[in-house]
Amino acid sequence: MAFPEKCAQCGSEDLRIPSNSDEDQNIYCNSCNALLGDKKTLSKEIEDEGEGDHQVEKFLRSLSAKSDKD
Template sequence: MTDFSTEFRMPKGCPSCGSHLMRVSKARDPDDKVFCASCNSYVCLYREAEDRLDNDHKSQAEDMIEKVTNKDERELPPKRS
C-alpha cells in the first residue's frame, strides 16, 4: 500500500492504538478508506477525515503539528467537494 498511498496526521488518534498518523490512497476520493499507519486498522472514509481536519477543535500546538506533518498536502490533488 506504500506506493499507492499517502500519509497525513489527524487531530484525533486511532481508536485502536492512539497513533495520529493515517494512510489513504493518493487519489483521495471521498469514499477511499483511511487506515492507521501504525496498526493498519480502518479508521473512517476520507470524506469523514476531511470533515474532522476542517472542523475538529484542536489546540494551538496540535494545529501547528498538523500543519508541519500535512505540509505535503500541496503536492496532492485538490480536495473534492
C-alpha cells in the same frame, strides 16, 4: 483536505492515506490496521473541530477585551 494526525485506536502516527482524490477511499492505521474512516468523513470532522477551536479563541478574545475595559 486535512486528516487525523494519529490513530484513534493505538495512537500511531503511521497512517495509510490513499493518494488518489476519491473521497470515499478509506484511511487505515499501518500499525494496528484499524479503519479510521473514509477521506470525506474524516476531513469534515477535522474542519468541524477547527471551527470549534476558532469559536473558543473568539470567546477568549472577547473576555480579554472586557477585562481590559474594567
